[in-house]
Amino acid sequence: MNITRRQLLILLPAAAIAWEHVLAGTPESAPNYTMTEHWWGMLIDIPKCIGCGNCVAACQKENDVPDGFFRTWVERYHVTDWNLTNPEVISPDGGKEGFPAVKEDENGKYFFVPKLCNHCADSPCTQVCPVGATFITPDGVVLIDQKYCMGCAYCVQACPYGCRYIHPVKHVADKCTLCYHRITKGLTTACCEACPTGARQLADLKNPKDPIHEFLKTHPVQILKPQMATGAKVFYNGLDGSVR
Amino acid sequence: MPHVEGFMYPNEIALYWSILIVLYPYITGLVAGAFILASLERVFRVEAVKPTYRLALLTALAFLLVAPLPLQLHLGHPERSYEMYFTPHLTSAMAMFGFVYLWYLMAVLVVEIWLDYRADIVAMSQSTTGWRRLLYRIMTLGSTNVSPRALRIDDRLGWFITLIGIPSAVLLHGYVGFIFGSVKANPWWSSALMPVVFIFSAMVSGIAAVMLLYMVSMKLRREPIDMRCVDTIARYLLYIFVIDFSLEMLDLIHRIYEADASFRSLDFMVHTKLYFSQIVLQIYIGTLLPILLLTIMQFRKFAPATRKAVYSVAGSLTLISVFAMRWNVVIGGQLFSKSFLGYTTYKVALVTREGLLVSIALMILPFFILWILIKLLPPWITKPAAPLESSTT
Helix, strand or coil: CCCCHHHHHHHHHHHHHHHHHHHHCCCCCCCCCCHHHCCEEEEEEHHHCCCCCHHHHHHHHHHCCCCCCCCEEEEEEEECCCCCCCCEEECHHHHCCCCCCCCCCCCCEEEEEEEECCCCCCCHHHHHCCCCCEEECCCCCEEECCCCCCCCCHHHHHCCCCCCEECCCCCCEECCCCCHHHHCCCCCCHHHHHCCCCCEEEEECCCCCCCHHHHHHHCCEECCCHHHCCCCCEEEECCCCCCC | CCCCEECCCHHHCCCCCCHHHHHHHHHHHHHHHHHHHHHHHHCCCCHHHHHHHHHHHHHHHHHHHHCHHHHHHHCCCHHHCCHHHHCCCCCCCHHHHHHHHHHHHHHHHHHHHHHHHHHHHHHHHHHCCHHHHHHHHHHHCCCCCCCHHHHHHHHHHHHHHHHHHHHHHHHHHHHHHHHHHCCCCCCCCCCCCHHHHHHHHHHHHHHHHHHHHHHHHHHHCCCCCCHHHHHHHHHHHHHHHHHHHHHHHHHHHHHHHHCCCCHHHHHHHHHCCCHHHHHHHHHHHHHHHHHHHHHHHHHCCCCHHHHHHHHHHHHHHHHHHHHHHHHHHHCHHHHECCCCCEECCCCCCCCCCCCHHHHHHHHHHHHHHHHHHHHHCCCCCCCCCCCCCCCCC
16 A cells, blocks of 8 residues: 555544544553552551541542542541440541540540451452443452443442442442552552651552561461451451451 | 431442332332242143233333333443443453343243233234224234134243243243352342342332232222232232241341351341331331231131231232332442441432432332233233122222
């Protein structure tokens, strides 16, 4: 086929526009990233959390989370003596603005518990989705195809941790993506990046060089609601028995 | 912002399943119950309930046609609901809804009604004129043979369809129970008994609805009520109600005795937020009272007028009770936090898409459809099946 210089000049911009259109429907490219080489999770070091709420604010900004809903939040526990079954828990505005000061004379212990989607390996939310809009990626992140989700909210009911909500504008399920758009580019999550004390650490469980392995070896670590057998991949160091 | 007591996970404060999701199991329950009543005559040869046979089938169809509407209205993106048919996620209990629904509608109910009415449809296609004639001719589907042999085949096939229909009706509603019962994250729902309780409460509600509809339609038509028929239905209502109540009590006693991690939270909820709808409405007024009334009717032969009045009251209370049960399951299951540390509140909006007015309209719609179906396919038997014991009231 002979193409003149004039035809080529016309064709090139058209091809560029067409290519851009094709790319618009595909995820952002992540060169040098192979999904099967990773298995993502997170480490939360409870003694290090100071309840500043930076993680919540960073998440809301990064992911355009609607007001009143949370992809991550921080709870403050107040446990008196041996009374593990009745902790006093607060999370004002998800802990985004921090917490009210503790009175000096109050007894018992106070600590903060950051929460987010546990990216469960056997996630009940994925199991119940009637159309498969919620799925687990080969690198272990539970995601939602929001162009496919019909907003039935069955997944919201199925999550034992209260991590999901129906987006008030998009009318589809929404939750933490573990900043998938960042981690596939070699970055950490917005919440981990914003944490001033390193209480939150993104962990690649398939990477033998990841410090998580050493940490898990040397610390008593727990997951939330282990009785739910969800294969949660958010690991908590120093988790108190009163936390639910 | 709903009122919150104690601590809720921040995303739990809003309820995601509204009154429309209360209507869904209520309506499918009425379908399953009405069908099972119809099958009493057809398969179990309970001749006394014959006057309600066709009415029960039409009632089941009218409610079944409305059953998907509350779900559609509830979805964030109803225009994507077809995905459940084209790309169902096979591990999801909910994904099977479309298939179970279509199976029950197209393979059971419509076929059974058509077979039962075929001779009538053929007759009406000849006796009517104008658009009605055209409609009936279409409804014959070209099958106009009404020879005794053809009718015998219709009858045998109809019997067979009903036989398939009983497990299908149980599947339709047991499956709805499974949607709730299989959510391990929610201790208020998570129970292997849930599908069974749903099936029995469905039978109770469907039987009560058809009994009431039969009595009301006879009254409207100024025709005598077949007392042997309503006595029999009331007796079956009592039996099944006792089984249903026993199952629910078994679940309750099991929860109280086992007293697992969720117990204190759920117990508090039942004694506060659900006190009226569960203890008062569902158990005392809606279950114990009708069981008592129906039991009394078994011990002495009261005058027909008294029996009719008692059956009407007992039937109405039963319908309220089953609605309350659906409410307590669906709404109750979202009022407490999965942290077991707090409670939220649910207020029904009035004019929103998931509000009270829409719900009322959705509950009126099946009766309107039923009215059209009755006009089109009259279910009345011209000669009563049994000698009448009383005249109209």
